[in-house]
Amino acid sequence: MRKVITGNHATAYGAKLSRPGVISAYPITPQTTIVEHIADFIADGELSCEFVKVESEHSAMAACISAQNTGARTFTATSAHGLALMHEMLMWAAAGRLPIVMVNVNRAMGPPWSIWADHLDSVAQRDTGWMQVYCEDNQEILDTTIMSFKVGESRDVLMPTMIAEDAFYLSHTVEPVDIPDQEDVDAFLPPYDPPFKLDVDDPKGFGSLVMPNNYMEFRYLMKLALDRARERIVEVDREFEEAFGRSHGGLVDLYRCEDAEYLIVAVGTTSSTVREVVDQLRSEGEKVGLARIRVFRPFPVDEVRAMVRGVKGVAVLDRVYSFGAFGPFYTELIAALYGQDERPVIKDYLVGIGGRDVRSKHIRDIYSNLKAVTRDGLDSETEWIDLNRPGGGA
Amino acid sequence: MGRFTIPREEYMRSGHVGCQGCGACHAMRYALKALGPRTIISIPACCWAVIPGVWPSRNLDVPMMNSAFEVTGASISGIRAGLDAQGKRDIQVVGWAGDGGTADIGIQALSGMVERGTNVIYIMYDNEAYMNTGIQRSSSTPVGAWTTTTPIGSTGYWEADEKKDMAEIMVAHRTPYVATANIAYPEDLIRKVRHAMEVQGPKFIQIYAPCPTGWRMDPGRTVEIARMAVSTHLWPQYEVDHGIYTINLKPKKTDLKEYVKLQGRFRHLPADFVDAWERRVDRNWERLLEKERFTRELVEKGLLPFHPLHGSSGKRPGGVGSHSADLPTADEVREDGE
Numbered sequence: 001m002r003k004v005i006t007g008n009h010a011t012a013y014g015a016k017l018s019r020p021g022v023i024s025a026y027p028i029t030p031q032t033t034i035v036e037h038i039a040d041f042i043a044d045g046e047l048s049c050e051f052v053k054v055e056s057e058h059s060a061m062a063a064c065i066s067a068q069n070t071g072a073r074t075f076t077a078t079s080a081h082g083l084a085l086m087h088e089m090l091m092w093a094a095a096g097r098l099p100i101v102m103v104n105v106n107r108a109m110g111p112p113w114s115i116w117a118d119h120l121d122s123v124a125q126r127d128t129g130w131m132q133v134y135c136e137d138n139q140e141i142l143d144t145t146i147m148s149f150k151v152g153e154s155r156d157v158l159m160p161t162m163i164a165e166d167a168f169y170l171s172h173t174v175e176p177v178d179i180p181d182q183e184d185v186d187a188f189l190p191p192y193d194p195p196f197k198l199d200v201d202d203p204k205g206f207g208s209l210v211m212p213n214n215y216m217e218f219r220y221l222m223k224l225a226l227d228r229a230r231e232r233i234v235e236v237d238r239e240f241e242e243a244f245g246r247s248h249g250g251l252v253d254l255y256r257c258e259d260a261e262y263l264i265v266a267v268g269t270t271s272s273t274v275r276e277v278v279d280q281l282r283s284e285g286e287k288v289g290l291a292r293i294r295v296f297r298p299f300p301v302d303e304v305r306a307m308v309r310g311v312k313g314v315a316v317l318d319r320v321y322s323f324g325a326f327g328p329f330y331t332e333l334i335a336a337l338y339g340q341d342e343r344p345v346i347k348d349y350l351v352g353i354g355g356r357d358v359r360s361k362h363i364r365d366i367y368s369n370l371k372a373v374t375r376d377g378l379d380s381e382t383e384w385i386d387l388n389r390p391g392g393g394a
Numbered sequence: 395m396g397r398f399t400i401p402r403e404e405y406m407r408s409g410h411v412g413c414q415g416c417g418a419c420h421a422m423r424y425a426l427k428a429l430g431p432r433t434i435i436s437i438p439a440c441c442w443a444v445i446p447g448v449w450p451s452r453n454l455d456v457p458m459m460n461s462a463f464e465v466t467g468a469s470i471s472g473i474r475a476g477l478d479a480q481g482k483r484d485i486q487v488v489g490w491a492g493d494g495g496t497a498d499i500g501i502q503a504l505s506g507m508v509e510r511g512t513n514v515i516y517i518m519y520d521n522e523a524y525m526n527t528g529i530q531r532s533s534s535t536p537v538g539a540w541t542t543t544t545p546i547g548s549t550g551y552w553e554a555d556e557k558k559d560m561a562e563i564m565v566a567h568r569t570p571y572v573a574t575a576n577i578a579y580p581e582d583l584i585r586k587v588r589h590a591m592e593v594q595g596p597k598f599i600q601i602y603a604p605c606p607t608g609w610r611m612d613p614g615r616t617v618e619i620a621r622m623a624v625s626t627h628l629w630p631q632y633e634v635d636h637g638i639y640t641i642n643l644k645p646k647k648t649d650l651k652e653y654v655k656l657q658g659r660f661r662h663l664p665a666d667f668v669d670a671w672e673r674r675v676d677r678n679w680e681r682l683l684e685k686e687r688f689t690r691e692l693v694e695k696g697l698l699p700f701h702p703l704h705g706s707s708g709k710r711p712g713g714v715g716s717h718s719a720d721l722p723t724a725d726e727v728r729e730d731g732e
Contacts, residue, residue: 021479024472050475055506059468062461062503066436066472069459072479076470088462198457198473200432207460208449304649 001179007170010138010177011077011103011163012037012251014145016047017185018101021072021192024063026050029115030171031105035077057082061089061100068098069206071197073149076100079167080107080121087125093160094129094222096207099152099192100160101145102130106268106319108354109169116355117166119267119320121273123328124297129222131161131229134268137358138175140248141165143240146180150189151236157229158194159222167355169269178242188243226298233295249292251300256282257289257307262370265291265316267329270351270358274317275365288367293329304336313374314346315366317358321350326382345374348382362386399581401427402729405455412445414614417620418602419445420577421519422454422490423602429515431456433486436470436478438500439463441526441605442494442519464499466491466548467507470514486591487514494524495532496667497558508567508596515590518560521605529608533558535627538667539609540659543544552662556674564598565634569678570702571595571679573633576602578620580640582631594636602629610658622653626672632686636699639686 005013011034015023027034041047050067057078064074078086083104093100097358099282108118122132133148135141140371141163148161165171196204210218234250256275256278257263266274271292281288291307293300308314325331330348337343349366352358363386373379395633405426411421415579426433435458437443439451443460446452456730461469465490466489474487491500495520504516524539531541540546544553550584570595575583583601599606604620606613623629624650632641650672654660660668 022472022475024475050479052471052475053510054468054471057511059465059471059503059506062465062468063472063475066459066461066469067476067479068472070434070473070476070480070482072476074476078638088552089465092462115424198434198435198459200457203431203455205446205449205452205454205458205460208446208452209444210449213451 003179004174004176005138006033006172006174007135007138007141007165008033008172009037011140011145011165012041013177013179014142014186015075017180017182018075018146018189019073019186019191020049020075021082021114022050022052022067022074023076024054024060024067024074024320025076025078026054026057026060027084028057028079030107030167031077031079031103031303033084033171035105038042041349045266057085058089060273061086061093065096065098065347066346068093068100069096069198071192071194071199073192074100075102075136077103077105078107079380080109083121083125084109087128090125090128090130092217095138095218096111097158097222097225098160098378099149099158101152101163102160103141103145103163103165104170105167106164114354116168117165117269117319117352119164120183120317122162122164123320125162126297126328129226129299130158131160131226131233132164132165133161134172134294134296136253136269136271136292138170138173138177142177142179142249143244143246146185146189147190147236147240151229153192153194155158155195155230157232158255159225159229164268166269184243188240197273230300249294250363251295251301252307253292254307255290255292257291259287260289261287261310261312262367262374263291263311263314264363265293265314265329265333266369267296267317267319270317273358273360274363277360277367280389281364281367286367287359296329296332299332299336301336304333308337308344309342311344313370314344315370316346316348317351317366318348319352321353330382345378347373347378350382350384351386356386400424400584403427403430405429405431407453407455409447409451410445410453411447412441413605413613415604415606415608415616416441417577417605417616418442418492418519420520420580420616421517421583421601421603424577424580424583425517425587426454426456428584429456429486429488429591432484434458434473435488435490436461436466436473438466438469438495439526440493440495441521442490444526463495465503466495466500467503467505467516469686471510471512474512474514480488480652488516489516491518492525493518493520493522494532494659497534497560498532499517501563508564508569508598513595515587515599518598518600519603520600521603521608522557523605523608525605525608534560538660538663538671540610540662546662550662555672561598561600561634565637568637568700568702569596569598571597571633571635573599574602574629574631575599576620576624576629576631577604578617578624579631579643586633608659608695610661612655615656618664619653619656622648622656626650626653626675628653628675630679630682632682636701637689638693638698639682639689640680641686647676
């Protein structure tokens, strides 16, 4: 069935089709319509699940963790300050090896208050152990929700996934979305069957105190799990394509990169604008491609190393800045490439922070600048794009 | 042959790592005797996060999960929801938290859990300070007490504020069943837990549990001091069942000074402070007697017991809808309308 719906509506459909046993959530702009659509599904009898309407995001994640521990599949959604409030419980979910799936609507953190797109909220959760998948369109959100349950619930992974969608560009923008049939999703995604759970017939303890002689091993097992998840994400993307006829690119979504001398690395919805500009530049004879980092955790180290082979210059578009350092996607990319024989010139461009529009013009300017610094040497590692200068003027 | 008044079954095995004379250990042992094996328990940061033992050892024979400090109410909401989603409705879900985890950092999640009518038992074992972290004051610490964050010093910096009344906060939430219990009265404690298992919706039991380490008392006198808490009227043993107060024990009043002098945490208190405190205790006791009398009057007038209202056609966790009396369910309303 094809419908013209928002990213948040697509999220709700993705959750519903995945047949969660428990949803626990708290409203926050711009995530609210997700929980509203879910409530409508339940009220209309289209979705049968326990919906725990908690009193905070912290409790939302705590309830998901405990419900998932009983063997129920769980889902939640949040944004910005809600995600930040969950921080402690995100680590609990990951270290508890609970494959919860959560959609985070990427929104700027206050102060000053802002409800618009920005990646600081999710990137600040980088080290919690959650997988992170950044989406470019509404179809991808729906499909990734279903795929993430399958990846996370793999017996050799058992880790949670955060799906990131840009505030308003996706959450409140309508696009045509194919909604798969329930029986096809059921065939693709089997019921959740964890190896361990809270069970009165087989009593076990979860999360007990461990001494330093064992703690490190639990963390090493998480490292192995996310290493394996790299392969599982690609496999499940392939399985999804076989079942539903579409792929979203696995770890890194490459567009017109085959013979590219220059790459523009983008994340989330900025990628769509870059795609457009790449087409324009290609028609002008420029050898440029788009590399969309789809999965931030686990970081696609091998894919990133492979994609820059033969490339002269790389522009990284970061919609988030790590104060006192650089843009996080730039830092990760640099880290993956350090020690490689062949390293292109790489420059970090800060764009769209707090929901400022990133236009074709900006991408073209970035491309021109990239070519210049590749030829003449870097002027600086980072450049903030479309900044209002003190005293007025751009 | 005498008759055993306490079940012989044990779900807490030997080998716990609690301190000598730990009241919280008594509390768990008796509560599990009442609850039995079809119980799932969630334990936040508190002494009981440590007492079961270091991984892979564990001295509880029921499934348990550790959870973060402030989430007990949300955690057991999630366990209940997860079990309900799988059709497992005959399992007791228990939150087991200390006084700091309940009255301070966890009160928001607890309030939400109760307000949502969640069918669980929340047990607060009250040792009147943050004992696991080294005896820091909580809002449940009694007035006058020494703790490491209310040291006496040269200025008399002891705890200045009265103990937060969690049971009354729970009564104000219209919690179907609220009770205080005490490790020195195990039959009463077990009866209250068993009654809680029969009541639909949220239940709250606050158990007095002395901490010899933190109270600076003789570990051999845990039960004796716990009995004195009741006989001084400092810790009334009572329950509030759907709004109706019942004081379970009305002992002849004993001297608060005798209670105070057995505990190093009160050693510094001047006699006139203890006298003033005792007058306060007496007034609290009188007020509680009045509440018992008054709520019985309300029963005669037909205003109590209250019944939880559940309008969502029995779909609330635990199928609480079966307990409704005051209002029709949504289904009934729809049927009437057609």
